[in-house]
Amino acid sequence: MKRSFDRRAFMHITATSIGAGALLQFMPFGSTANGSTLGSLLGRRNGESPGPFSIVQLSDTHVGFQGPPDPLGTKAFERAVDTVNALEQQPDLILFTGDLTHDSDDPAEHARRFASFKSIADRLRVKKRMHVPGEHDAALDGGVLFREHFGETHYSFDHRGVHFVALDNVSAGKPVVGAEQIAWLKKDLARFPKTAPIVVFTHRPLFDLKPEWEWFTKDGDEVMNVLAPYDAVTVLYGHIHRPHHATMGTAHNDRREEADSVRQIAALPQSRHPGDRWQWQAEHPLAKRRRAHLARDLRNRGHAANDQRRRLAVRKAIVIIALIAVAASVVIAQTPSTTPRVIEISAKRFEFTPNVVKLTKDEPVTIRFTSTDRAHGLFVKALNIDLDADSGKPSEITLTPHEAGTFAAICDHYCGSGHGNMKMSFVVE
Numbered sequence: 001m002k003r004s005f006d007r008r009a010f011m012h013i014t015a016t017s018i019g020a021g022a023l024l025q026f027m028p029f030g031s032t033a034n035g036s037t038l039g040s041l042l043g044r045r046n047g048e049s050p051g052p053f054s055i056v057q058l059s060d061t062h063v064g065f066q067g068p069p070d071p072l073g074t075k076a077f078e079r080a081v082d083t084v085n086a087l088e089q090q091p092d093l094i095l096f097t098g099d100l101t102h103d104s105d106d107p108a109e110h111a112r113r114f115a116s117f118k119s120i121a122d123r124l125r126v127k128k129r130m131h132v133p134g135e136h137d138a139a140l141d142g143g144v145l146f147r148e149h150f151g152e153t154h155y156s157f158d159h160r161g162v163h164f165v166a167l168d169n170v171s172a173g174k175p176v177v178g179a180e181q182i183a184w185l186k187k188d189l190a191r192f193p194k195t196a197p198i199v200v201f202t203h204r205p206l207f208d209l210k211p212e213w214e215w216f217t218k219d220g221d222e223v224m225n226v227l228a229p230y231d232a233v234t235v236l237y238g239h240i241h242r243p244h245h246a247t248m249g250t251a252h253n254d255r256r257e258e259a260d261s262v263r264q265i266a267a268l269p270q271s272r273h274p275g276d277r278w279q280w281q282a283e284h285p286l287a288k289r290r291r292a293h294l295a296r297d298l299r300n301r302g303h304a305a306n307d308q309r310r311r312l313a314v315r316k317a318i319v320i321i322a323l324i325a326v327a328a329s330v331v332i333a334q335t336p337s338t339t340p341r342v343i344e345i346s347a348k349r350f351e352f353t354p355n356v357v358k359l360t361k362d363e364p365v366t367i368r369f370t371s372t373d374r375a376h377g378l379f380v381k382a383l384n385i386d387l388d389a390d391s392g393k394p395s396e397i398t399l400t401p402h403e404a405g406t407f408a409a410i411c412d413h414y415c416g417s418g419h420g421n422m423k424m425s426f427v428v429e
């Protein structure tokens with residue numbers, strides 16, 4: 001018999017900053033009729049009855065990084081361990097959302113940093129600890145050292161009736177989850193009813209928080225589409241340090257980071273007013289995807305969404321996509337067939353040459369991207385530039401910018417500890 005459940009009946013999650021990270025409290029509403037029915041169903045499936053519990057999320061400990069502007073280094077992590085150990089009610093489990101270690105070009109030194117992370121973490125009273133890698137742990141060696149210490153980079157497990165999913169969006173070297181892992185996720189979730197509470201934890205945000213700072217996951221939309229049919233999904237992530245951090249990639253040990261990322265979850269519903277949505281959508285054609293995505297994201301965080309409004313929003317998004325497609329084809333049809341100007345951009349650790357490129361509005365141009373040392377990326381979401389180059393392997397794209405402005409470009413292929421500052425800009429006039 002098919003039953004319909006109140007989507008909010010089962011699980012309520014509250015997040016509190018504990019200075020060192022975030023304390024998340026899960027409260028099943030077993031006392032309501034719907035809540036207890038779902039609770040016993042999940043209990044049968046998982047062999048474990050749901051009950052109230054708490055977890056702690058810690059992130060970006062960057063063990064091995066020491067020096068200005070972060071003189072505390074691993075001491076900050078040691079303090080976090082003390083803070084969690086001092087909690088009167090110890091959490092059931094601790095989730096680490098990546099960048100456990102700071103990378104080193106010397107694999108032996110990086111291995112020592114993993115060992116050091118482990119010995120500090122072992123002082124935690126909570127023994128059930130789960131990890132996902134950050135780009136500093138796994139982007140340079142494809143996750144080899146991480147696997148040696150913690151096992152697979154993506155996996156799932158159940159705890160007290162909640163299904164936890166660890167996703168890896170770093171070890172490909174780029175901010176992607178990848179088709180193989182998405183197929184695994186689909187299969188993993190297929191055995192659960194749509195009402196099952198799910199917690200996904202990963203390093204980078206799965207939505208476009210700030211793509212120009214690499215605060216996003218390229219195929220995050222595809223992941224969200226897999227999660228969208230489920231009614232109670234929470235996504236936890238690390239990676240971002242603070243909302244207005246200008247020198248991302250350096251002040252790594254600020255433990256407030258986690259609380260900030262959780263607070264963003266709490267703050268996001270403000271954007272749900274239809275007025276905000278439309279303003280946002282009008283800002284740039286590419287924002288339509290981001291907006292449709294955010295609606296799903298919010299819904300997945302357990303906020304009740306009005307079904308009708310949601311359907312309407314989806315229809316609007318489809319209409320906008322269709323209109324853009326038509327407009328684009330008209331532009332293509334009218335563009336005279338001239339050979340576009342070619343602009344060469346060369347990359348090496350950790351700079352682009354040139355680092356400012358001027359483009360003319362409505363003039364087609366070919367960007368040819370080369371590297372003189374190792375794999376790098378050139379990524380500007382607003383201009384649709386997404387190129388990769390390795391030594392001796394250039395790539396190119398021809399495009400026509402239709403909007404004036406300055407657009408920041410990043411290297412989105414993790415290339416070492418100076419990677420976070422590897423930027424350039426395109427000025428369209």
Ligand SMILES: [Cu+2]
Pocket residue numbers: 348349350375376377411412413414415419422
């Ligand atoms: Cu690079």
